[in-house]
Amino acid sequence: MCFSPLKNVQQDNPVEIAGAGPSGLAAALTIARRGGRVIVYERRSEVGSRFHGDLQGLENWTTEGDVLDELASIGIKANFSATPFREVVLFDPDGREHIYRSAKPMAYIVHRGSAAGTLDSGLRQQAVDAGVEIRFAESCDHMPRGGIVAGGPHGADAIGVGYLFDTDMVDGAYVALSNKLAPQGYAYLLIQGGHGTLMSWLYADFHNEQHYLERSLEFFQNRVGVNMKDPRRTGGAANFVFPRSAHKGKLLYAGEAAGFQDALWGFGMRYAMLSGHLAAHSLLTGEDYDRLWRKRLGGLLRTALVNRYIYRRLGDRGYELLLARIDQALRFKQDGRGWIHSYTAPRLWKRLCFPLVQRALPSHRPSLNVAVEGCDCTWCRCLHTLK
Numbered sequence: 001m002c003f004s005p006l007k008n009v010q011q012d013n014p015v016e017i018a019g020a021g022p023s024g025l026a027a028a029l030t031i032a033r034r035g036g037r038v039i040v041y042e043r044r045s046e047v048g049s050r051f052h053g054d055l056q057g058l059e060n061w062t063t064e065g066d067v068l069d070e071l072a073s074i075g076i077k078a079n080f081s082a083t084p085f086r087e088v089v090l091f092d093p094d095g096r097e098h099i100y101r102s103a104k105p106m107a108y109i110v111h112r113g114s115a116a117g118t119l120d121s122g123l124r125q126q127a128v129d130a131g132v133e134i135r136f137a138e139s140c141d142h143m144p145r146g147g148i149v150a151g152g153p154h155g156a157d158a159i160g161v162g163y164l165f166d167t168d169m170v171d172g173a174y175v176a177l178s179n180k181l182a183p184q185g186y187a188y189l190l191i192q193g194g195h196g197t198l199m200s201w202l203y204a205d206f207h208n209e210q211h212y213l214e215r216s217l218e219f220f221q222n223r224v225g226v227n228m229k230d231p232r233r234t235g236g237a238a239n240f241v242f243p244r245s246a247h248k249g250k251l252l253y254a255g256e257a258a259g260f261q262d263a264l265w266g267f268g269m270r271y272a273m274l275s276g277h278l279a280a281h282s283l284l285t286g287e288d289y290d291r292l293w294r295k296r297l298g299g300l301l302r303t304a305l306v307n308r309y310i311y312r313r314l315g316d317r318g319y320e321l322l323l324a325r326i327d328q329a330l331r332f333k334q335d336g337r338g339w340i341h342s343y344t345a346p347r348l349w350k351r352l353c354f355p356l357v358q359r360a361l362p363s364h365r366p367s368l369n370v371a372v373e374g375c376d377c378t379w380c381r382c383l384h385t386l387k
């Protein structure tokens, strides 16, 4: 099925976008910079309201080039705090330490939330400077004229539960791979510039989230010596799916609203901004959105789902094998970033396994593929009326 988008975005016919997260603001910036009029509806009273100063990693391993250069190429300036991290300490299920270093940054640590310096407030500033109108505290639940749906996750395929805190610890990134701390996921501790985020990122057994969080805290206290001042709870959900199509009638879905998320580890920010940009580009040029996102993100999304499936099947044994493979690779030529790059890169055998994996890993995201004809609702709960 081929979507016929609005080819020429008119000044008197603004493009509507639901959601002022990274995907919605990236889409808005693309349209505004090319002279289109855009209205972004944000149901909360500020950008980034899902987060409260959380430290998150903007991954820098899925391309050879640097993520900040790629963002610059789609018109997003790094006017937010982005600290390069070149070292990560990984703990295996038995608590053994593996230190991985890289010449180029493996990730940039960014802050999320409404405060100055966050990714969210940086994107908002760029959008406003480009002439984007953002209507806060307005939910956009129907878009009969079409537009871009960028409302974030709508289902929990993974959840994060953690603490934010102030600290006098030195900067560092620590990851623990163990089902005892985070079933099928991982626990992490990020420290940057006097701020800390400790999180247990779970892919199963969500009901015992508190138990896993406390275990993760105890683990890092024993191994790293966590010093938390003014701890606050944080967390949230993520959903990932490989949609057959990311549009429904006149609506284009971007970011986690489409299910574009890294199923392996949950690094969704980069996919969100890229897909927002591609959705906007499709509206402006008439190029098929499905073709655009599949070309840039399809292979990565598939590989992440296959890797996730392998983790799920193998449990702690999978983590041990993974770390053994990294250690072996690092003894020869690759550095940490190079290894993650090749592990997450599309491979023929992973592509061939994908149809089986897709059946075995159903997403909690309501599917766009079975939308009711003519439905213009952004949330798509109406899919249930099909039954």
Ligand SMILES: Cc1cc2nc3c(=O)[nH]c(=O)nc-3n(C[C@H](O)[C@H](O)[C@H](O)COP(=O)(O)OP(=O)(O)OC[C@H]3O[C@@H](n4cnc5c(N)ncnc54)[C@H](O)[C@@H]3O)c2cc1C
Binding pocket: 018, 019, 020, 021, 022, 023, 024, 041, 042, 043, 044, 047, 048, 049, 050, 055, 056, 057, 058, 059, 138, 139, 140, 141, 150, 151, 152, 153, 160, 161, 234, 235, 236, 237, 238, 254, 255, 256, 257, 261, 266, 267, 268, 269, 270, 272, 378
């Ligand atoms: C605890 C946690 C830790 C994470 N850590 C990382 C990390 O380290 N690295 C990484 O890359 N990613 C991480 N992620 C994932 C990342 O935050 C998301 O992938 C990214 O924010 C998705 O962007 P988005 O624009 O698609 O959605 P969102 O950021 O969720 O933005 C959607 C916006 O739309 C608004 N909205 C929703 N519905 C409507 C509506 N109907 N009308 C108007 N507005 C609406 C929402 O209020 C929200 O502001 C993490 C996520 C969580 C929960």
